[in-house]
Amino acid sequence: MPTGARDIPHHKRNGSSSIDDTLHRTVSNSFDLVTNLSTSPTATFHASPPGVSGRPSASAKQLKPFHTTDVKVLLLENVNQTGQAILKQQGYQVEALKSSLPEDQLIAKIADVHVIGIRSKTHLSANVLKHAKNLIVIGCFCIGTNQVDLKYAAQNGICVFNSPFSNSRSVAELMIGEIIALARQFSDRSLELHRGVWNKVSAGCWEVRGKTLGIVGYGHVGSQLSVLAESMGMHVIYYDVNNLMGLGTARQVPTLDDLLKGSDFVTLHVPELPDTRNMISTPQLATMRNGAYLLNASRGSVVDIPALITAMKSGKIAGAALDVFPNEPGSNGDGFHNQLNDFTEELRTLKNIILTPHIGGSTEEAQSAIGVEVSTALVNYVNFGSTLQAVNMPEVSLRSLTLDEPNHLRVIYIHKNVPGVLRRVNDILSDHNVDKQMTDSRGDVAYLMADISDVNVSEIKSLYQSLEDLGSRIRTRVLY
Ligand SMILES: NC(=O)c1ccc[n+]([C@@H]2O[C@H](COP(=O)([O-])OP(=O)(O)OC[C@H]3O[C@@H](n4cnc5c(N)ncnc54)[C@H](O)[C@@H]3O)[C@@H](O)[C@H]2O)c1
């Protein structure tokens, strides 16, 4: 039975990057994935579903080899064309939607797909994922992964990838623009002039040179911003839970309070975590300098918005920029009112507050780079099982594949991290020659990859089934 890559037109294999060439060459023999029934006499396997209800019954399923053209991909939230193209080039069936989906529609759609790509608005909770019977991998086409239940995904053999830094520069540049905009109040001046009001003022308007920027969270975004701010003559201090080397002359301070007391501008670049929820609330705003500015481009949960409104009304905080909100609309349009009901109106009437619809990473450069990075990781996972850069699985990969050689195959065995599994797996593999093997664990999930030679096609199904029958099994895949 022909498999996917051989169905891909030859011109798509020519002149493409080396990764494409490698993929097309090796995928031609990969099996697996789907639970579709097949009576094909040449079919051997398999690939069990994420299986919320335990392992599939072997007797109930005859599994067929997979074509790349069998792989179903759902992309939500307007994933960039670069990313879509890489997936389509593999022959995968790609459905791309511009917005996120309400939970009931998401549940209906996710039941069928092997791969889902999302950005920040799609919540892949355990409740949603338990319906994802065929899902093997999630691509977050963004930095944040707080919208995915990473632990549930790992425990059910679903690998998650993101793009850790492709939009960091875009966020940092937006922050620079907003720092100047707030210091000069030019967003208000522009709105006034749009309404026909000429209001030429200098009171309360400042240069940023010589002012202190306090960065909370000195990771990819925070450190980029640090460099840009210093180049404009700002002093930079930062607070981070980790001890990190400052770039340029930036200086780490030991506590959040130290940062708040010492800064004219405070920018937030921490992940959404229990520890960062309402990290900036009434006490922290009170600790800030009089007339300081607050900018949040992290997650909406990090700032207590009613507390900010109070602090701005009192004049304690001279200006703010919010790119993220506690409940963000799932699609473009006029949904902002409904989502933020309690405080939307008040936010909109405040002076010197910049409200942007989560566009920190929304540049052509960032979206294009994210598309390439995440889609490439997805292809490497689907076709080869490589977990390099995964956010919820141990990172496992093996160097060059020999799958196009006869009697070679790759076994991927995701399993519970409990004693004795490797011995049992290696007992099963011991009838063959294990060319290469790598295994690693992360929390209670372990990932084993082995390249095996001297395997007859007729032996593959029983090899697969023996692995499936181990009590430690989360998911088995065999590629050849
Ligand atoms: N607005 C946007 O469009 C946009 C774009 C990119 C990222 N983000 C958000 O910004 C966040 C930061 O992005 P990043 O790429 O810099 O992440 P990162 O992981 O590189 O850096 C985050 C930093 O925060 C620190 N940190 C974690 N908890 C902390 C705490 N309680 N107190 C102080 N520091 C803490 C970490 O040690 C790390 O250094 C992301 O998690 C994402 O939610 C938003």
Ligand SMILES: O=C(O)CC[C@@H](O)C(=O)O
């Ligand atoms: O593009 C998005 O939806 C999210 C952008 C940003 O918050 C991220 O986490 O990378």
